[in-house]
Amino acid sequence: MQRPIGMQRLKKLSSDGVRGLTKSLPFLKNKEEPAGTKAKNLQQFFVKVSFIMPAMTLLILLTGYPLFQVIQMSFYDYTDKANPVFAGLANYSHFIVDPLFWNAVKNTAIFTFTSVLLGLTVGMTFALLLNQPINSKFRGVFRALLMFPWLTSSTVVAAIFMLMFNPFGLINYLLKGIGLETISQTAWLSNETTALFAVIIANVWRGFPFMMLMILASLQTISHDLYEAADIDGAGFFQKLIYITIPQIKNIILTVAVLEFIWNFRSFDLVFLMTGGGPVNSTEILSTYVYHYAFRTLDFGYASATAIFMLIIMVVISSFYIRATIRKERA
Amino acid sequence: MTGRPQYTTYAALLVLGSIALLPIFWMISVSFRANTEVFSMPLSILPQNWTLEAFEKVFQNAELMRLFINSYVIALSVTFVCLLFAALAGYGFSRFKFKGKRTAITYILITQMFPMVLLVIPYFLFITRVGLYNSYFALILAYTSFALPFSIMMMRDFITTIPYELDEAAKIDGCGPFRTFFHIILPPSLPGLIATGVYTFILAWNEFLFAIVLTNSVSVRPLTIGIGMLIGEFTTEWNALMALSFMASAPLIVVFLFVQKYFLQGLTAGSVK
Numbered sequence: 001m002q003r004p005i006g007m008q009r010l011k012k013l014s015s016d017g018v019r020g021l022t023k024s025l026p027f028l029k030n031k032e033e034p035a036g037t038k039a040k041n042l043q044q045f046f047v048k049v050s051f052i053m054p055a056m057t058l059l060i061l062l063t064g065y066p067l068f069q070v071i072q073m074s075f076y077d078y079t080d081k082a083n084p085v086f087a088g089l090a091n092y093s094h095f096i097v098d099p100l101f102w103n104a105v106k107n108t109a110i111f112t113f114t115s116v117l118l119g120l121t122v123g124m125t126f127a128l129l130l131n132q133p134i135n136s137k138f139r140g141v142f143r144a145l146l147m148f149p150w151l152t153s154s155t156v157v158a159a160i161f162m163l164m165f166n167p168f169g170l171i172n173y174l175l176k177g178i179g180l181e182t183i184s185q186t187a188w189l190s191n192e193t194t195a196l197f198a199v200i201i202a203n204v205w206r207g208f209p210f211m212m213l214m215i216l217a218s219l220q221t222i223s224h225d226l227y228e229a230a231d232i233d234g235a236g237f238f239q240k241l242i243y244i245t246i247p248q249i250k251n252i253i254l255t256v257a258v259l260e261f262i263w264n265f266r267s268f269d270l271v272f273l274m275t276g277g278g279p280v281n282s283t284e285i286l287s288t289y290v291y292h293y294a295f296r297t298l299d300f301g302y303a304s305a306t307a308i309f310m311l312i313i314m315v316v317i318s319s320f321y322i323r324a325t326i327r328k329e330r331a
Numbered sequence: 332m333t334g335r336p337q338y339t340t341y342a343a344l345l346v347l348g349s350i351a352l353l354p355i356f357w358m359i360s361v362s363f364r365a366n367t368e369v370f371s372m373p374l375s376i377l378p379q380n381w382t383l384e385a386f387e388k389v390f391q392n393a394e395l396m397r398l399f400i401n402s403y404v405i406a407l408s409v410t411f412v413c414l415l416f417a418a419l420a421g422y423g424f425s426r427f428k429f430k431g432k433r434t435a436i437t438y439i440l441i442t443q444m445f446p447m448v449l450l451v452i453p454y455f456l457f458i459t460r461v462g463l464y465n466s467y468f469a470l471i472l473a474y475t476s477f478a479l480p481f482s483i484m485m486m487r488d489f490i491t492t493i494p495y496e497l498d499e500a501a502k503i504d505g506c507g508p509f510r511t512f513f514h515i516i517l518p519p520s521l522p523g524l525i526a527t528g529v530y531t532f533i534l535a536w537n538e539f540l541f542a543i544v545l546t547n548s549v550s551v552r553p554l555t556i557g558i559g560m561l562i563g564e565f566t567t568e569w570n571a572l573m574a575l576s577f578m579a580s581a582p583l584i585v586v587f588l589f590v591q592k593y594f595l596q597g598l599t600a601g602s603v604k
Contacts, residue, residue: 045430047508051423055416055483056435062476063442066453073452125347132340142344144591148355151583153537155558156576160354162562163361163569168370170357205354217599266446269539273562290448295544300452307449314444322440326433 074304081298091305101306103281104289111200111271111285112264116257118204123211123256128245130212131219143216150209154269161202162274165189192282195275199283203270207263211256218252219245258321265314286310362386362574369569385574394549395557395575402553402579405467406535409474413482413531414524421486421523422512426498442480447540450476455544465546470553473541478531485530489523489597490516525590526597533583554579 077087095101126146130139149157164170165188175184188198222245230240246253268287271277277284277292286306294303315322361369362385364378389395424436454473463469493516501511517524539555546552558579561572587594 048423048427048429051427051508051512052420052435055420055479056438058416058475059439059442059479059483062472062479063445063450064438066450066457066476067445069453069456070449122351126344126351129340129344129347132337134337134340134344138341142348143595144588145352146348147587148352148580148584151533151587152355152576152580153539153555153558155537155539155555155562156358156580157354159558159562159572159576160358163369163573164354164357166370168372170353170374173372173374205351208351213595214599217595262444266444266448268447273539273559287446287448290446291451291540294448294452295455300456303448304452307446307452310446311444311449314446315441318444322437325440326437 070304070307073300074308076301078299078301084301087301091301092309094302095306095309100281100284101289104284104286107196107283108265108285108287110196111203111267112261114200115203115207115264116260118200119207119211119260120253120257122204122208123213124215124253126208126212127215127219128241130216143213146212147209149205150207152206154206155273157202157206158270158273161198161205162189165198189275190279192279195279196283199270199274202274203264203267206270207260211260214252214256215249218249222248255321258318262314262318266310358573358576358580361570362577364570366568366570385570386578388568388571389574389578397549398552398554398557399578401467401551402536402555405470405474405553406532408467408471409478409535410528410531412471412475413478414528416479417482417486417527418517418520418524419512420483421488421490422516424483424487425490426495439480439483442476443484445477447477451540451544454541458545465548465551467551469545470538470542470551473545474535474538478534481534482527482531485527485597486520486523489526490520493519522593523597525593526595529586529590529594530598532586536583 073084074091075086075088076084077090078084130143152160166172167185167187171188172184172186186194188194226244226248227240230244235243266287267285268291271283271285271288272291275283277288287310290303290306290310293299293306297303360377363381363383365380365382365384368379424432450473454469454476458464458469458472463472497515497519498511501515506515536553537555538553539559542553542556543559546556554575558572558575561568561575
């Protein structure tokens with residue numbers, strides 16, 4: 001190692017010298033970078049990589065190593081906590097046949113897709129409204145206000161919605177007010193058929209501002225000429241929406257939908273706090289299922305195997321997003 | 332302003348906006364009433380008797396106050412660590428081509444998909460083994476693991492919007508890459524740094540799962556746990572719970588309002604072309 005470093009220093013010194021010279025004598029500039037010698041290339045590589053190395057090292061220590069551990073643990077039997085025994089694929093074959101696991105998969109799917117769809121609809125509606133030619137002060141204030149739900153922590157969201165979904169809470173009171181007497185008796189969070197729906201509402205409330213913001217930013221980049229041309233052709237609001245707006249913001253919708261998919265799929269806090277997976281497992285999602293096995297039953301092997309399953313599903317479903325992002329990369 | 336005045340737009344915004352903001356309004360409204368008034372029918376939209384009772388209850392609880400300090404210590408530390416590493420990495424990823432770059436970016440993207448419950452298992456085992464259970468350090472490490480990937484991508488996206496000509500000019504003037512970064516790129520990156528910093532702060536301030544698994548005492552637990560415990564323990568004190576929720580959300584809302592412009596600009600920099 002000693003020699004290359006010495007050479008690099010020498011090179012650097014001499015090139016600094018040349019650089020100093022080229023400042024005053026611009027015509028010498030071409031000689032500044034001598035034809036790419038190996039040492040020079042290596043030095044450049046190290047300079048470039050030194051910017052990302054600290055972050056990447058930290059990230060690999062903080063995520064890569066734990067991932068490796070989880071994979072390893074998923075092949076062990078933790079019945080005897082102190083001495084886990086290698087168990088092959090036993091953990092995997094156990095959860096595959098557990099009906100509660102498939103119940104969690106089903107709930108996760110419902111939770112995720114409904115949240116993303118509702119969130120996109122609400123976010124898009126607000127984005128379209130805010131994109132109308134309204135007073136810019138008014139728009140600014142409204143956009144800021146509508147970001148508030150996104151800033152609140154999931155514990156706060158859980159607390160607020162548990163209060164509002166209380167049988168004697170605001171939601172039932174309002175439902176009664178508009179004449180829905182029968183529905184207004186519902187104990188939303190302790191009823192098997194409504195609990196998941198109630199949690200989804202809370203989740204959408206917290207998630208929509210991000211989508212609104214992204215879609216709005218994207219809407220503002222659409223050229224006005226397109227709309228003027230459509231106006232001349234006599235297109236109505238919905239025609240403009242379908243033929244101009246949506247095609248123009250298709251990519252951002254896709255990106256936001258994937259991000260939301262990822263965030264909702266692995267979401268934990270709201271379900272855990274609002275229902276704890278109940279009543280009768282009707283809101284059990286994959287992350288609460290894993291949590292239960294890891295920190296209640298302390299069956300780390302089984303929990304790891306299910307967590308790996310989650311990660312695989314997630315990566316497979318969003319693989320096209322990863323590929324699209326990578327393709328944009330200048331390698 | 333073109334065409335006819337947008338009366339329908341204003342009306343729709345006001346109606347839908349009120350519905351969307353109702354939960355926040357309700358939180359504030361309940362936090363200013365006595366606990367007996369929380370469910371007293373008919374519900375009134377504003378407190379009938381304004382009282383600071385709930386806030387007094389929160390302020391007199393020394394344990395809850397301690398949680399606030401913990402949250403600040405943890406969230407600010409995570410923000411500092413992430414900004415430091417992410418700014419450097421963001422510059423590297425935005426400006427240079429090198430071997431392994433695609434692999435590195437793919438890795439960062441995949442880490443963003445890690446389910447928290449997946450990471451929390453090995454973290455729990457590791458942290459207890461090395462004796463860091465119930466420490467600030469444990470939470471700072473854990474939060475960095477999921478905040479750093481986002482921070483790197485945000486900084487990279489932001490720095491990419493800074494014209495490359497600046498780098499070239501600096502190079503011609505004889506700046507090395509490190510001087511270019513510190514003197515030429517960092518100053519115009521300020522909005523990006525603010526956006527990334529605020530985002531990281533929000534993520535760390537709001538985290539719940541790691542906090543409940545890796546800590547067990549008031550001396551290090553963050554505020555989210557305090558709220559979570561109030562939910563679990565005595566659900567009857569709704570006014571205190573709402574007051575605490577209000578106080579927990581206020582810092583983020585204030586920070587957001589102050590740096591809104593930069594924050595929105597930084598958040599949307601990468602994804603909107």
